[in-house]
Amino acid sequence: MVNLEALHELPPAVGSAPTDGAFSLLWLVIALPALGAAVLLLGGKRTDKWGHLLATAAVIGSFVISLILFFSLTGRDSGDRQVTQHLWNWFTTGSYSVNFDLLYDQLSAVFLLLITGVGSLIHVYSIGYMEHDVRRRRFFGYLNLFVAAMLVLILAADYVGVFLGWEGVGLASYLLIGFWQHKPSAAAAAKKAFVINRVGDIGLSLGTALIFITFGSTSFAVVSAGSHEASSGALTGIGLLLLLAACGKSAQFPLQSWLLDAMEGPTPVSALIHAATMVTAGVYLIVRSNFIFSLTEDARTAVIIIGCITLLMGAVIGCAKDDIKKALAGSTMSQIGYMVLAAGLGPAGYAFAIFHLLTHGFFKANMFLGAGSVMHGMNDDVNMRNYGALRKAMPITFATFGIGYLAILGVPPFAGFWSKDKIIETAFADNFLVGLCALVGAGVTAFYMTRLMLLTYFGEKRWEKDVHPHESPKVMTYPLIALAVLSAFGGLFTLNSWISDWLAPVVGEHGEHELGIPAIVMSLIILVVVALGVAVAVQLVGKREVPKVAPEKVSVFTRAARADLYGDAFNDEVIVKPGVAGIRGLAVFDRSVVDGGVEGLATALSAISGRFRLLQNGFVRSYALALLAGATIVIFALLAVNFG
């Protein structure tokens, strides 16, 4: 017997209407950038001249198709908005079958627009940014590869398909972080990112295995339909494993340390991959798996804890960095922490996680590209202590960056206000401590972003010699303007709680959360905290002289934040060093014990035969004596046998 009330709380199942009409174009969204990547990477030097244009056209093409699909989807009934396109059967063994299926529903539709839209802008921007790089074609090839893989990730209708995209974006991220691989630091950062992501992949592969064992299939349709029948142990296990995967990809504690190093990559990469899209894949995974997480309180609690830790950690790290990109990376970590936190809140938070993901995608990409524009003008210097007073030299960059700044602070009516406030409200509704974390995070965010603004655009000129800041070319500023517009007006998505209603068929309905105080009061409290953060920053940074060299005599906290809260040091001491020592020991073990055993056997044998060899002394008469002795023994033996 199914309890009616329980049925009402069940997470929604993933539908699977076949594709028709415009939706049959779904595969083309992925195919275009994939084709672009193939042409650029296999075509070699022949494509140098027009490769970047082809790549940009491919992504814009995908964006156009995404728009068409999106409007086709809005044209349908709200209950009929989940479309599945079957491409081919990937593999089948026994009863286990995995298909290459694309699932286009409300959630993937939103992501599709974000990725292709922001992706197109960043492609355009990169045409200018990478103009003087001899390997520009290759850069665009990798970017296209990334877009294709990311689209696979969000369109796949099966956990194994997600895995394909998951690793594909990991590869693209590896290639792009290490794009300037003649720099050893870039190569090392690329490797680090990939390896730490692989630790997360343990979660995804074991999670997928557990899903298969529990449900006999890994397709969203089957799992979502059966999740309420699974045991809570299995669900919690799956949830925790998926969380591990999300931690790796989204740079959440304890797998956060790669993201800061990933800033070695070209700035458009940081904007696209390490701010707007790829790093949010973990959030996508959790929200997509809402049919698992909604049913397991324990795993959700773990998600919330991870989110809280990371949002504070990232914010603290962001406060101490002098490298503009690393400060932004800390901020990215922190903002994704908010999204993870929201996702952990269950049906009440899924939609807000996605909403914040969207707005963050806009304003963070905007700011990263702005930072790139600044670096472009400052001869690729990233140290903010060498900036200052750039608002006059780069007015457009300043203006667009400023909008991003207001958006991330959550100043109404900019995009971040709408999304972040919702998360903090929901967090308070869930648990006071969690809400407090989120609130404090907002204050710290205000501090470090204000610090960044002040150091970069205000104050005295602290430019190095021979640096002549100038505004970037139009091909770079237009995307900035477009993103600034989105950062300003992205909040409109939540008008009439559109985004919640839109996503509800995917992530489930939820009632109004009960907040003890009116929402407007909550917003005001948040704004006060944010204003406090700004004020502190103005006091500490804006009103003082900024030294060219970071002061050494600083508090323990600053030192810890500069060292990324000792994340790397911890990994080094606890994993790398013992690991290296262990491997050295193992090599000795292999040589001396395993192989030594075998070689030792051979040595022992040859030593024994060395002894026996001495019997062969060359004296004929001693051989004769041995012969006689042998014959005698044989005779006596015969006699003993016959007559004994």
Place this chain on the structure above:
Amino acid sequence: MSTTPFIILSAILFTIGAVGVLTRRNALVVFMCVELMLNASNLALITFSRANGNLDGQIAAFFVMVVAAAEVVVGLAIIMTIFRTRRSASVDDASLLKY
């Protein structure tokens, strides 16, 4: 006629030969002692042939004689060669073939 004396004689001859092979250094003497052992066994073979009343032993004796003859040819040739190169017929001197 009893065969025992012949067997005893054969045993004595064989022992003399064996002792000679083991104790003498001169290659020629060793060689002759080997011949003595072969002939001792020939004597035993023929004696047993007689005792058993069939020809098997005599046939075997012929084989031994043929082998002995062949051995003389090869053996003497080797001893000659060694003597030519080393100016010595001692078996202990030719001890290079070892280990």
Place this chain on the structure above:
Amino acid sequence: MSFPWLSVMLFLPIAGALVVMVLPGAGSALHKQVALGTSLLTLAVGVALAIRYDSGSSAAYQFTEQHEWIKSFGAHYALGVDGVGLTLVMLTVILAPVVILASWNDAEGGRWSPKAFFAWMLALEGLAVGVFAATDVFLFYVFFEATLIPIYFLIGGFGGPTRARASVKFLLYSLAGGLIMLASVIGLYVESARHQGGRASGGATYLVTELAKIDFGTDVGRWLFLGFFVAFAIKAPMFPVHTWLPDTTEAATPGTSVMLVSVLDKIGTFGMLRFCLELFPEASKWATPAVVVFAVISIVYGALMAIGSDNIPRLIAYTSVSHFGFIVLGIFVMNSQGLSGANLYMFNHGLSTAALFLVTGFLISRRGSALISDFGGVEKVAPVLAGIFLIAGLSSLSLPGLSPFVSEFLVIVGAFSYSHVAAAFAVSGIVLAAIYILFMYQRTMTGPTRDEVAGMKDLGTREVAALAPVLLLIVILGFFPKPLLSVINPSVDHTLERVQKHDPAPEVPLPTSTGSSLQEGAHE
């Protein structure tokens, strides 16, 4: 079916080897062309064979040939392939021309003339086909030992300075395993003669299909199983009997290493499937816990050793120890995911390791050193080489989208349904794989270009032509492994039936009629 397909594939390369040997000269282009032509011809026959293979057939073996050979032993000249055999035969005939083309100039400066290298290579190809196609234990044993002859000369005659020692070590290791197996082979003879009552033909027999009907009893079965298993574990190679492999690959030419690791080592895992599981299902189940432990140790141990290696061929050898651990794990967890994955893994590992050995071989021959620390910044001077190196490396670390992923994933899923702990340990291999591959790539290809490699030439047409088919297969099979799985799955079902194991049912029963395209494949 009367055309002796398998015999042709077996003897064609051997005949080619004789022709190469007989042709005058020390090793001109003609010899190489004849060798390449022969291997391509064999490949063509192989393709025809694969096309004619009927994956829907219920017969245990296809393309069977059977002639009485030594009646008193019950030995037959019996050939035939099932899905597993077919994939491995195909792997052999695909890799042989690749290796010959890639080793075009590698045989110079060996102990013998270059033509001997190509002749031995062809002979090895033929004998390897024989091993995978033999359906008679005695014939299998003969081929098993016979493959040692060409590979011994290939290692000992051509390659690095330590080749003599390496070839002897390899030979002794393999012979030791072979002898232990011989004891079991003789034991099989005795037992089959003892159990002849149930059989129509009478007398002893070595035919696998006949032997499979015999119930050896618990003790005898276990002893015979052990004899086979030890030999195959050495061949595979598994921890702790793996140490011959790094030494051998360090000394051998890249082409030889490919044939050794990609093809010959598969005899070990193939044998476990074909003989251990097929003939001694009860003993196999008895040994499973221990074997799984050793397999998991192999995975982790091989990966750790690979991370610690500074010598590129040694590193690849250790990665193979790790990968063979996965294959053995997949075989012995005895469910359809594990077994299919393991079978697929055999083929995919052959491809990815071949690509890795060959491309690093090109790299090493350009620099004259196999030490990772002697390289740096190669990407800048030889981007094509670096790109292919990266793809080969990524396939070795089982990146999704490349063929080894499907197999590794299936093995992990299979292992997970057998034991969570085993899977958890095994899966750490994927992190370690990323470390050893990317660490090697980072140290050889990236960073500032070192002076010693500054003049390095990028890959030439011949070299790219040799690698392209392998890379193409890796990518295609990554997205579309269906052709392989469709021949493998029936064999897996057969094996499962043999060991009387069923896949565990999922906790939540699958919807019976979905009517959606999502489940289409499940009901095929």
